[in-house]
Amino acid sequence: MDNRTNLDDYLAGLGISGADESELPPPAPDAALTAPPTPGAAPETPQATLERFLRGLVSRIDPDLSVTVRETEDALEAEITGENAAKLAGRDGRTLGAIEVLAYTVLAKHEGRTKERVRVDVGGYRKRQADTLTKLAERLAVQVAKSGEPHELQPMPAAERRVIHIALKEHPDVMSESVGEGAARRLMIKPRHG
Structure with a gap:
């Protein structure tokens, strides 16, 4: 893969750039929201950029x-x-994960390195x-508390580990x-000592 190729080239290759408008299906009724912002207009908010994409x-x-x-206090959350x-989630949420990565990449490209988290459902x-x-x-938690033995789960993505951390925090x-x-990062549930 050529590192010099930019995101616009990849998106054009996937058929999701403005370059091939003649081959795309007719625009949705909310086409004004999907059109790129007008040059010289006020800068678009991260929320508007994500929604437009x-x-x-x-x-x-x-x-x-x-x-x-x-917008929540720690992320931009999108719901489709x-x-x-539901079919858009794909097997084991893989398609959804890819959409989330693309959404973050587009937002980062537009904003210029963003720390904004993006969650799509x-x-x-x-x-x-x-x-x-x-x-x-x-x-x-019940099993570990009863046995006194730690339990190690299979490797899982950070977002899934975070859900379990939050569930067991208190x-x-x-x-x-x-x-x-x-x-290979995974979660371990251990008895709380003390």
Whole structure:
């Protein structure tokens, strides 16, 4: 892969840049929101940039999907909804993860190195996943508290580890910590001593 090739070239190769407008499906009714900002206009907020990118992306996938973006204290959170939104998550959330990486990359490119976190959910996938992980954390906490033996989970992404850390943060009998490096980083649940 050529390091000199920029993001615009990659997006054009994927067919999601403004260069190939003649080959794209007709624009969605909210085309004004997906159009690039007018040169000389006031700078776009990170929230507006993220919303414009995601609306442009989903309008090409399924024009019936809708996007809402809100700012929380630690991130920009986007929700993609619609009848077929859940399909956009992909197997094990991989497509959703890729959309999130692209959204962050576009935001960072527009903002010039941003520390803004970006979280994208489609059809409630992330919420269901967080609920499942919270229940798992609670079950494992009972098991670890009863046995007194630590339990090590399989490697998982940082966002999933974070859900478990938060679920066990105030637990009186157990604590959690991340161990390992890179893709092998995993979570350990241990009895709380003392």
